[in-house]
Amino acid sequence: MRAARFSVVTAAATAAALTAVTGCAEKSGAEDGAITVVAKDDSCEVSKKRFPAGHVKLNVENRGSKVTEVHILHPDDRIVTERENIGPSTRAAVTAEIKAGAYAIVCRPGMTGEGIRQQVEVTGGAAGPRRSPERDAAVAAYRQYVQRQADTTLPKAKVFTDAVRAGDIEAAKKAYAESRVGWERTEPVAESFGDIGPKVDVREDGLEAGQDPAADWTGWHRLEKALWKDKRIGAAEKALADTLDKDLADWAKRVGRAEITPTSMANGAKELLDEVATGKVTGEEERYSHTDLVDFKANVEGARKSFDLLKPVASKNDPKLVAELDKQFTALNALLDTYRTDKNSYVFTSYDKVGEPEREKLSDAVNALAGPLSKLAAAVAEENRRVR
Numbered sequence: 001m002r003a004a005r006f007s008v009v010t011a012a013a014t015a016a017a018l019t020a021v022t023g024c025a026e027k028s029g030a031e032d033g034a035i036t037v038v039a040k041d042d043s044c045e046v047s048k049k050r051f052p053a054g055h056v057k058l059n060v061e062n063r064g065s066k067v068t069e070v071h072i073l074h075p076d077d078r079i080v081t082e083r084e085n086i087g088p089s090t091r092a093a094v095t096a097e098i099k100a101g102a103y104a105i106v107c108r109p110g111m112t113g114e115g116i117r118q119q120v121e122v123t124g125g126a127a128g129p130r131r132s133p134e135r136d137a138a139v140a141a142y143r144q145y146v147q148r149q150a151d152t153t154l155p156k157a158k159v160f161t162d163a164v165r166a167g168d169i170e171a172a173k174k175a176y177a178e179s180r181v182g183w184e185r186t187e188p189v190a191e192s193f194g195d196i197g198p199k200v201d202v203r204e205d206g207l208e209a210g211q212d213p214a215a216d217w218t219g220w221h222r223l224e225k226a227l228w229k230d231k232r233i234g235a236a237e238k239a240l241a242d243t244l245d246k247d248l249a250d251w252a253k254r255v256g257r258a259e260i261t262p263t264s265m266a267n268g269a270k271e272l273l274d275e276v277a278t279g280k281v282t283g284e285e286e287r288y289s290h291t292d293l294v295d296f297k298a299n300v301e302g303a304r305k306s307f308d309l310l311k312p313v314a315s316k317n318d319p320k321l322v323a324e325l326d327k328q329f330t331a332l333n334a335l336l337d338t339y340r341t342d343k344n345s346y347v348f349t350s351y352d353k354v355g356e357p358e359r360e361k362l363s364d365a366v367n368a369l370a371g372p373l374s375k376l377a378a379a380v381a382e383e384n385r386r387v388r
């Protein structure tokens with residue numbers, strides 16, 4: 001789970017890291033027709049509240065004192081696109097395909113709460129983007145991939161929850177990490193529904209103000225704490241296993257209704273790398289089980305899948321970017337595989353055994369990939385403009 005969605009990241013550390021990790025040094029302003037979003041601690045200023053459908057670019061500037069995030073939301077709060085971890089005095093660009101209709105642009109100072117909303121109208125004055133066959137094929141293949149990941153997660157999660165219900169702590173520990181792989185590969189799509197992520201993947205420090213961990217905390221990480229820290233399985237944990245099965249089944253049913261576009265695929269790949277940078281490299285995500293490298297690998301695999309499917313589109317417009325992404329994905333995967341303790345299964349070194357120098361190397365490899373990956377959405381959008 002992106003910790004930043006629910007908890008405040010130290011502002012100074014985030015501002016320093018984002019220049020390297022998110023590549024968000026884009027210029028603000030409307031010189032390229034972009035919509036300017038100025039995020040402050042108490043306001044969210046939007047330069048245009050009415051604009052045509054098609055490819056839309058937001059130039060975001062955080063003038064507040066807190067790390068923030070910016071979303072474009074459907075009326076039912078499904079996420080169209082987002083950019084997280086925008087530190088103070090930091091700029092970021094977001095590119096998305098948006099159809100005609102009513103939406104909200106939301107700034108979330110401190111990355112908590114409901115955020116500050118600006119209602120916007122996307123008009124039908126500009127026709128929706130005409131996709132090339134390559135774009136249609138990429139979206140269709142990615143839909144199949146996402147659904148497959150959800151479907152294969154259910155039986156793996158049931159091995160985990162069955163062990164919990166049986167009170168078998170060691171069997172549950174063994175099944176835990178692998179039960180999460182499909183979720184981690186496709187998390188941006190899963191979280192586009194808004195309500196599923198907080199049910200199955202939130203950490204205790206990610207609960208909203210006023211929520212009671214004893215009553216309101218559910219999902220994998222609640223059970224992770226019970227297994228590794230509390231070292232007990234009681235009636236409450238067995239009930240939580242039932243709830244996790246139910247929530248994951250709901251996710252698998254809803255995946256087919258997710259709105260997916262080539263630019264959302266590219267943005268999602270970047271979000272997965274942000275997940276690695278803010279949760280996995282730091283060791284925050286799996287703080288009790290130390291299975292962070294399993295999540296790390298799954299996030300990278302999911303990002304790579306999006307990139308691979310978008311290659312026929314992006315290579316027409318920016319072949320150098322595609323070559324660089326191939327290089328950096330290969331390098332990061334090779335580095336991750338050095339921590340694989342069993343080459344024939346999804347078993348990695350416990351992250352608490354990975355020293356600071358090694359973690360720094362992993363972080364450097366993530367940063368080297370994150371920079372060019374932040375340009376993929378623009379390359380896909382440019383290809384779309386070219387075929388219109």
